[in-house]
Amino acid sequence: MMLDFFKYHGLGNDFIIVDALDDPSRIQLPWPRFTAAWCDRRTGIGADGILVICPANESTAAASADLGMRIFNSDGSEAQMCGNGIRCIAKYMIEHRSWQRSQMRIQTGRGCLEVSCSRAADGSVDSVTVNMGEPILHAPGIPVRAMRDRVIDLPLSMLAQGCQDEALMDVMRQVEPLVASGSEPSVTCISMGNPHAVVFVRDVRMVPLETLGPVIETLPAFPERTNIHFVEVRTNIAGSMRTWERGAGATSACGTGACAVLVAGALTGRLADEAILRLPGGDLRIAWQREATAGRPAGVYMTGPAAEVFRGSVKIP
Secondary structure, eight states: OEEEEEEEEETTEEEEEEEOSSOGGGGGSOHHHHHHHHHOTTTSSOOSEEEEEEOOOTTSTTTTOSEEEEEEETTSOEESOOHHHHHHHHHHHHHHSOOOSSEEEEEETTEEEEEEEEEOTTSOEEEEEEEOOOOBOSGGGTTOOOSSSOOSSEEHHHHTTTOOOHHHHHHHHHHGGGSOTTOOOEEEEEESSSEEEEEEOSOGGGOOHHHHHHHHHTOTTOTTOOEEEEEEEEETTEEEEEEEETTTEEESOOHHHHHHHHHHHHHTTSSOSEEEEEETTEEEEEEEEOSOBTTBOSEEEEEEOOEEEEEEEEEOO
């Protein structure tokens, strides 16, 4: 059996998109079984994950959603939310499903999210803005195990208490030179429907991401693992970040991560409530609307591009 797919990316964070709107049986395919093979960049299609577009689940509170999405990381695990991925799906719906309106409501593991598309003169999607919802700061809701309600600028060593793993000790030694002299590395934890740990550093280019990422991701303090972001603040409205994604490794962009970084920066006084965050794949504009106004609900708003790469078909193993 052959399965049609589209390849998209958001700032280099790339995905295999499968449209199951007309054939819901595709939703029931054993995605974790062949996700790793399809996402392999040498022997497969190559991607950071698979996005499945599906009908909204009418039995939930999100019955007003126009469509739903499921997200599978390249290791086969299922994720609750993907900021770059949801922009790709919005662009696909307009350019391949003849979606007429510039707005849509997409059901995710994070809930039903409002998406707005800006169109170019030829009708194609220029950029996509998503209200990613309000950040979750309560430690058990992230989740992160900590002896406090919020984990904001908490010394990294406190999250690693009781863990004597030599790899962790080596991580601590490598992180220390990356922060200000005389300071201890600290972490701020946020959930945007998926868990994030944010570490602010002096020079993000110096971070040995492939060494630090997998160790911090799997700390016992993170019962569902976590995404890790190292951030260099340039001004209060601009910063650079690098990401190690849970289940995918180092990626060129992470939309939910950029939202978490903006919130972490605003909570600690490092960033304003709106800023441009530079990722290896490009820039995202993030704005935290702390209170609802007449024309804008509360939430963290992400604006950025999405692009189609190619389309094809693959044999289901």
